[in-house]
Amino acid sequence: MDMDKDESVLIILGVHNFYDNGEMGRVRVHSKRVWIHENFTMPSAENDLSIIELREAVNFTDYIKPIKISTKKDFEDGKDIIAGLSGWGYKKDEHMSAEFLQTAKLKLISHEECIKFQGFFVEKVTKNNICAMGYNNQPEKAVMPCDGDSN
Numbered sequence: 001m002d003m004d005k006d007e008s009v010l011i012i013l014g015v016h017n018f019y020d021n022g023e024m025g026r027v028r029v030h031s032k033r034v035w036i037h038e039n040f041t042m043p044s045a046e047n048d049l050s051i052i053e054l055r056e057a058v059n060f061t062d063y064i065k066p067i068k069i070s071t072k073k074d075f076e077d078g079k080d081i082i083a084g085l086s087g088w089g090y091k092k093d094e095h096m097s098a099e100f101l102q103t104a105k106l107k108l109i110s111h112e113e114c115i116k117f118q119g120f121f122v123e124k125v126t127k128n129n130i131c132a133m134g135y136n137n138q139p140e141k142a143v144m145p146c147d148g149d150s151n
Contacts, residue, residue: 007034008030008031008055009030009031009034009052010028010029010030010031011028011029011030011031011052011054012026012027012028013026013027013028013029013058013063013064014026014027014061014063014064015101016063016100016101017099017100017101018088018097018098018099018100018101019099024063025061025062025063025064026063027058027061027064029054029055029056029058030054030055031052031053031054031055032053032054032055033052033053034050034051034052034053035050035051035052036049036050037049037050039128046126046128046129047128067084080107080108081107081108082105082106082107082108083105083106083107083108083130083132084103084104084105084106085103085104085105085106085132086101086102086103086104087101087102088100088101088102089102104134106132106133106134107132107133107134108130108131108132109131109132109133110131111125111127111129111131113131113133114129114131114133117133
């Protein structure tokens with residue numbers, strides 16, 4: 001699904017402190033085009049994936065860096081796949097975005113493992129999910145995304 005061509009999204013890169021609008025290293029740029037996954041659904045957030053084309057090129061800095069996009073080959077050698085998670089999602093029982101960018105390393109796991117650890121969320125696990133758990137392999141100490149991590 002393509003957003004309306006006249007509709008632009010403001011992207012703020014280089015953010016670390018969510019609430020500090022004067023933070024050093026921030027760069028503001030508008031989108032040229034946004035593609036939202038054609039099968040995105042709410043409230044499940046299934047297929048929650050978009051691609052954003054920026055109006056202008058952005059220079060990488062100490063605050064703005066590229067991310068590695070995995071390829072099919074990355075999954076073929078049988079080694080553990082470690083993914084990065086970052087966002088300003090809620091922390092524990094707080095109901096406001098975290099002040100500082102939170103990061104974690106997660107190990108990708110099979111859908112069978114995912115269902116085993118999800119408990120009452122099991123009905124939300126579908127073939128369209130990427131399943132991951134805290135890199136320490138201890139479900140009771142697992143880190144995970146939370147509401148607000150799509151900020």
